[in-house]
Amino acid sequence: MFIKGVKYIEQCSICDEIRRGDLILEQNYEYVVYVCRRPYNNGHLIIAPRNHISLKNSDPKIIKDLFKICKNCIRLLSEAYSPHGFNIDIVQEPHVAMQIVPRWNGDASFVSVFHNTRVIAEPPQMTLRYLRDLSNKLGIRLLGGL
Numbered sequence: 001m002f003i004k005g006v007k008y009i010e011q012c013s014i015c016d017e018i019r020r021g022d023l024i025l026e027q028n029y030e031y032v033v034y035v036c037r038r039p040y041n042n043g044h045l046i047i048a049p050r051n052h053i054s055l056k057n058s059d060p061k062i063i064k065d066l067f068k069i070c071k072n073c074i075r076l077l078s079e080a081y082s083p084h085g086f087n088i089d090i091v092q093e094p095h096v097a098m099q100i101v102p103r104w105n106g107d108a109s110f111v112s113v114f115h116n117t118r119v120i121a122e123p124p125q126m127t128l129r130y131l132r133d134l135s136n137k138l139g140i141r142l143l144g145g146l
Protein backbone atom coordinates (compact mmCIF):
# COMPACT_ATOMS: atom_id res chain seq x y z
CA MET A 1 0.00 0.00 0.00
CA PHE A 2 1.65 3.24 -1.12
CA ILE A 3 0.86 6.18 1.12
CA LYS A 4 1.62 9.64 -0.21
CA GLY A 5 3.87 11.59 2.12
CA VAL A 6 5.28 8.53 3.94
CA LYS A 7 9.06 8.47 4.02
CA TYR A 8 10.59 5.16 2.91
CA ILE A 9 14.32 4.54 2.99
CA GLU A 10 16.30 2.28 0.67
CA GLN A 11 18.43 -0.34 2.43
CA CYS A 12 16.10 -0.55 5.44
CA SER A 13 14.74 -4.08 5.95
CA ILE A 14 11.55 -2.77 7.57
CA CYS A 15 10.87 -0.27 4.77
CA ASP A 16 11.55 -3.12 2.31
CA GLU A 17 8.95 -5.35 3.98
CA ILE A 18 6.41 -2.53 3.97
CA ARG A 19 7.08 -1.94 0.26
CA ARG A 20 6.92 -5.66 -0.59
CA GLY A 21 3.74 -6.07 1.41
CA ASP A 22 3.32 -9.82 0.85
CA LEU A 23 3.65 -10.72 4.55
CA ILE A 24 1.58 -7.87 5.98
CA LEU A 25 -1.03 -9.18 8.38
CA GLU A 26 -2.70 -5.85 9.11
CA GLN A 27 -2.00 -2.22 8.26
CA ASN A 28 -3.40 1.26 8.44
CA TYR A 29 -2.05 4.68 7.48
CA GLU A 30 0.36 4.76 10.43
CA TYR A 31 1.38 1.17 11.27
CA VAL A 32 1.96 -2.26 9.85
CA VAL A 33 2.05 -5.70 11.45
CA TYR A 34 3.82 -8.31 9.37
CA VAL A 35 5.05 -11.87 9.66
CA CYS A 36 8.83 -12.01 9.92
CA ARG A 37 10.38 -13.35 6.71
CA ARG A 38 13.14 -15.11 8.69
CA PRO A 39 11.22 -16.15 11.82
CA TYR A 40 12.91 -17.26 14.99
CA ASN A 41 9.78 -19.27 15.85
CA ASN A 42 6.31 -19.83 14.40
CA GLY A 43 4.21 -16.70 14.78
CA HIS A 44 7.14 -14.25 14.86
CA LEU A 45 5.54 -10.84 14.18
CA ILE A 46 6.97 -7.38 13.61
CA ILE A 47 5.11 -4.15 14.35
CA ALA A 48 6.41 -0.91 12.87
CA PRO A 49 5.32 2.62 12.12
CA ARG A 50 4.98 3.09 8.39
CA ASN A 51 7.36 6.06 8.48
CA HIS A 52 11.09 5.40 8.66
CA ILE A 53 11.96 6.85 12.08
CA SER A 54 14.36 5.79 14.84
CA LEU A 55 13.38 5.28 18.48
CA LYS A 56 15.31 8.38 19.58
CA ASN A 57 13.40 10.53 17.07
CA SER A 58 10.01 8.95 17.76
CA ASP A 59 7.09 10.76 19.28
CA PRO A 60 6.11 9.07 22.59
CA LYS A 61 2.70 8.35 21.00
CA ILE A 62 4.40 5.91 18.62
CA ILE A 63 5.87 3.94 21.52
CA LYS A 64 2.51 3.90 23.28
CA ASP A 65 0.79 2.72 20.08
CA LEU A 66 3.40 -0.02 19.51
CA PHE A 67 2.66 -1.42 22.98
CA LYS A 68 -1.10 -1.32 22.36
CA ILE A 69 -0.63 -3.19 19.08
CA CYS A 70 1.75 -5.59 20.82
CA LYS A 71 -0.93 -6.41 23.38
CA ASN A 72 -3.39 -7.23 20.56
CA CYS A 73 -0.76 -9.36 18.83
CA ILE A 74 -0.12 -11.30 22.04
CA ARG A 75 -3.83 -11.97 22.33
CA LEU A 76 -3.97 -13.33 18.77
CA LEU A 77 -0.74 -15.34 19.09
CA SER A 78 -1.91 -16.82 22.39
CA GLU A 79 -5.09 -18.05 20.68
CA ALA A 80 -3.15 -19.28 17.66
CA TYR A 81 -0.22 -21.10 19.22
CA SER A 82 -0.69 -21.33 23.00
CA PRO A 83 2.94 -20.42 23.68
CA HIS A 84 4.42 -20.54 27.18
CA GLY A 85 5.62 -16.94 26.81
CA PHE A 86 6.94 -14.30 24.46
CA ASN A 87 10.18 -12.54 23.73
CA ILE A 88 9.47 -8.90 22.97
CA ASP A 89 12.25 -6.89 21.43
CA ILE A 90 12.42 -3.22 20.50
CA VAL A 91 14.46 -2.39 17.42
CA GLN A 92 15.83 1.12 17.97
CA GLU A 93 17.72 1.94 14.77
CA PRO A 94 17.34 2.77 11.99
CA HIS A 95 13.57 2.10 11.98
CA VAL A 96 11.82 1.67 15.33
CA ALA A 97 9.88 -1.59 15.54
CA MET A 98 8.80 -4.29 17.96
CA GLN A 99 9.35 -7.97 17.43
CA ILE A 100 7.16 -10.53 19.16
CA VAL A 101 8.43 -14.08 19.26
CA PRO A 102 6.28 -16.83 20.80
CA ARG A 103 8.33 -19.18 22.98
CA TRP A 104 7.75 -22.66 24.32
CA ASN A 105 9.60 -24.48 27.03
CA GLY A 106 12.42 -26.40 25.37
CA ASP A 107 12.10 -24.69 21.98
CA ALA A 108 15.87 -24.32 21.68
CA SER A 109 16.60 -27.71 20.12
CA PHE A 110 19.99 -29.37 19.63
CA VAL A 111 19.92 -28.14 16.02
CA SER A 112 19.82 -24.53 17.27
CA VAL A 113 22.45 -25.08 19.93
CA PHE A 114 24.97 -27.13 17.95
CA HIS A 115 24.39 -26.09 14.35
CA ASN A 116 23.35 -22.41 14.71
CA THR A 117 20.24 -23.22 12.66
CA ARG A 118 16.57 -22.87 13.48
CA VAL A 119 13.98 -25.38 12.35
CA ILE A 120 10.64 -23.63 11.75
CA ALA A 121 7.69 -25.90 11.15
CA GLU A 122 5.58 -23.23 9.47
CA PRO A 123 6.69 -21.05 6.52
CA PRO A 124 5.87 -17.31 6.92
CA GLN A 125 3.20 -17.41 4.17
CA MET A 126 1.38 -20.18 6.05
CA THR A 127 1.64 -18.20 9.31
CA LEU A 128 0.16 -15.18 7.52
CA ARG A 129 -2.86 -17.14 6.22
CA TYR A 130 -3.41 -18.86 9.55
CA LEU A 131 -3.24 -15.65 11.63
CA ARG A 132 -5.35 -13.68 9.12
CA ASP A 133 -8.09 -16.32 9.17
CA LEU A 134 -7.97 -16.64 12.96
CA SER A 135 -8.08 -12.87 13.59
CA ASN A 136 -11.11 -12.61 11.30
CA LYS A 137 -12.79 -15.57 12.99
CA LEU A 138 -12.16 -14.19 16.50
CA GLY A 139 -12.70 -10.53 15.55
CA ILE A 140 -9.27 -9.52 16.87
CA ARG A 141 -8.16 -6.22 15.26
CA LEU A 142 -4.43 -5.78 15.79
CA LEU A 143 -4.63 -2.07 15.03
CA GLY A 144 -7.91 -1.56 16.83
CA GLY A 145 -8.20 0.90 19.69
CA LEU A 146 -5.51 3.32 18.54
Ligand SMILES: [Zn+2]
Nearest residue numbers: 012015052095
Ligand atom coordinates in the same frame (compact mmCIF):
# COMPACT_ATOMS: atom_id res chain seq x y z
ZN1 LIG B 1 12.82 2.02 7.40
